[in-house]
Amino acid sequence: MIIHSHNCHTDCDKIHSYNTESKRRLRVLVVAGVTITIVLALISLCIGSKTNIWVDDALSALISSMNKCGHDLTDKEMLIYKHRLPRAIAAITIGIGLSIAGAVYQAIIKNPLVEPYIMGVSSGAGTFVMAAMFTRFTFFGIFSVNDPIIIVMSAIVGGLLAFGCTMFIAKHAGEKSINYVLAGIVVGLIFSAIQSMLMIRTSIDVNNAFSWICGSFAYVSWDKMYLVLIPVITLSVIPLIWAEEFNLIVLGDDQATQMGMNVKMFNKMMLTIASILTAFCVAFCGIIGFIGLVIPHISRMLIGGDHRLVFPVSMIIGGSLLLSADLMSRTLLVGCELPVGIITTAIGVPIFAYLLIKRGYKYDKRQHFQV
Amino acid sequence: MKTKVVLSAAIIILGAVATVAIGGIEESAACHHSEGIVIDYGSYDTVWMGVDFAEETDPVELLKRACEKNNATPTFEDGKLIEIIRDDDKTISNDSDHEWGLWYINKGGHDFKKSENYRINASDYNVVSWAYTVDGEKPTVAVDALGTSIYGYSQPGSVVTLSPLCAEIVASMNKESIITGREKSSDYPESIKNVSVVGTYTGPSYESIMSVKHDIVFCDGSVQAQREMARILRDSNVNSVVIYDAKTLRDVINNIFIVGTVTASDDRNAVINDINRILDDIKDKTRATEGYKTLVTLGFDPSPYVAGKYTYIDDLLIDANGSNAVGSGGWLKIAPEKLMEINPDCIIVIGSSGGYKERYEEMKGLLPLAWKATNAFKNDNMHLFAGKLGEKTQIAGPRIAQFAEILAKKVNPYAFKDNAPIPNGT
Helix, strand or coil: CHHHHHHHHHHHHHHHHHHHHHHHHHHHHHHHHHHHHHHHHHHHHHCCCCCCCCHHHHHHHHHHHHHCCCCCCCHHHHHHHHHHHHHHHHHHHHHHHHHHHHHHHHHHHCCCCCCCCCCCHHHHHHHHHHHHHHCCCCCCCCCCCCCHHHHHHHHHHHHHHHHHHHHHHHHHCCCCHHHHHHHHHHHHHHHHHHHHHHHHHCCCCHHHHHHHHHCCCCCCCHHHHHHHHHHHHHHHHHHHHCHHHHHHHCCCHHHHHHCCCCHHHHHHHHHHHHHHHHHHHHHHHCCCCCHHHHHHHHHHHHHCCCHHHHHHHHHHHHHHHHHHHHHHHHHCCCCCCCCHHHHHHHHHHHHHHHHHHHHHHHCCCCHHHCC | CHHHHHHHHHHHHHHHHHHHHHHHHCCCCCCCCCCEEEEECCCCCEEEEECCCCCCCCHHHHHHHHHHHCCCEEEEECCEEEEEECCCCCEEECCCCEEEEEEEEECCCCCCEECCCCCCCHHHEEEEEEEEEECCCCCCCCECCCCCECCCCCCCCCEEECCHHHHHHHHHCCCHHHEEEECCCCCCCHHHHHCEECECCCCECHHHHHHCCCCEEEEECCCHHHHHHHHHHHHCCCCEEEECCCCCHHHHHHHHHHHHHHCCCCCHHHHHHHHHHHHHHHHHHHCCCCCCEEEEEECCCCCCEEECECCHHHHHHHHCCCEECCCCECEEECCHHHHHHHCCCEEEEECCCCCCCCCHHHHHHCCCHHHHCCHHHHCCCEEEECHHHHHHHHCCCCCHHHHHHHHHHHHCHHHCCCCCCCCCCC
């Protein structure tokens, strides 16, 4: 008994020190992450493809434009307030949304290779948005052409439909880890084919659809910001509240049920939230891939598998990574804008390949997610 | 867990309410709004008079003021406008085909509606026009592709063009010297090649546009990204005008009219009249002889993209008294079997600037069976429009009249006495 209680004390000490260490790491990462995001945001206000502004000038232009409530602005204030600031906020917001969506998919499906783009959700949402835009759908005349509400609703319908198809195929293919990835690729290809059909039927040329397919923040403005900022932040907070339940889920459905969870209901709710979250992101700026894949992995490498830590770290890293990608997209080529989706794909594909090659064999349901 | 459910639901509801609430008070992008009245004499001959609607909103009074300012005299009979005598003593009167009417475009709308009476308040509408029109036709275009009035702009000292078409139209108005920013692939006329690049066709750069002088920015309405950019620019109090997606010949001429009006160009009517003169000349020459059943394709693909009905190519084929081999509408891809089925008598291939010209004979030899089975191939009636001519075709702008002439000579060769052969691949 003495030995047993000694062992018990040792185990408790280990858990206690692990928790303390994790919390310390979380604090460091949050502080560092927020600092880096603020620095990147400042850089994005100062640097552009043609006009670079000193930090103090940028800050004073920002403050004066806010004092003027966006009216009667000088050229510098216009550049900061009307263009660079909303872009920076949108990039951070969508980075948060896609990262959280990716982390949720990976936890629920217990496959670390899934994310909204690979699951076909982004393609589904993007296809329905393209259909609404280029067929000038007005929902029987109730809304105007290209009304933001039509765009968002189309994205949600498309995203949920695509997700449902992916889950259906994966389930009937055996529900193994790799089946979800393959099903997502199949669904993504189906929606790509639908996009091609749309382009042929409505005479849209490829150029016209290109900026949508590749994603861009170039057309962000304050009048549409509310439609992404509030819903994305709102929906991103929900998984944070349920982080402990995510930790139970990754232990397995049986274990989670024994702990008193309604696993099916929980999975449905969270996957729906993640799909709607993705749809809002796609509706606003097109299809941006690999953020939801890469960021949760980076977070786990830094902080471990505890979702109480993974989610907030993912939000911070996701926001700053997409902000950097947007900064690169508008400064890499002088005078031109690269779609931000190209940048994220260039970053994400090598990492995805590395994960497949180096860690593919380890991706059984639980191994990767040990807390 | 119950607490978490309640908290989650509360957050979602709060988020939804906040979104709807803020959405309700958000202002849409500011857009150019001009106060005044249009007198439309027909054939793209219009006069604009700006007026402060605080002073007057009755369209009859506004017409009288506009006529007085322009040395014209309106005549009313039984309260109805029947004629206007212009400053050049030309009288524009109602007749069996034409009639003066009061037309308006609603705010946020695109289309003209005819007013049943003259008792409207001009300030309630986007555009008000006294127009001399043929029965069944509408007045001259008065709003751009986003529904913003094209009148009331100050003469610009600098313009930015976001597509080759916009640049070409501005240049046709003899205004290429005021182009301060261009889209990357815009290279006509040659003089604009040294102008700053402000983005690509599908990716205009806001920062680059703002870094150059920009009294007006011309955007191409066929590109979604440019329509979005126009909205962003208007939100930044930058005047931006969106030309229409030039599907038909009328759209092509409307775009020229829009650019000419916005830039207050003296050459606007001359350019349009030149185009119409050439097209009328083609119609006159080809009236008596029937042209070929013609297929116009982009490239030599086994399943080519072809110009169907309701395209400007179709309009030009009809003007040349030919017929379009394709019965369906728009630009579409047809299967090889369809190509054999429609069996055109004449095929016009529009090529890009590289490679086709040099390899024309070689490519003819390599054509798929479907092409070789057509009357056009058997009778050696296939023609390639490449290089500069190909450009004239693909950019539906002022040079379309030159393209129309050459197309007519191929579609209806017997109608042209001076039918000097045009080398293939020109």
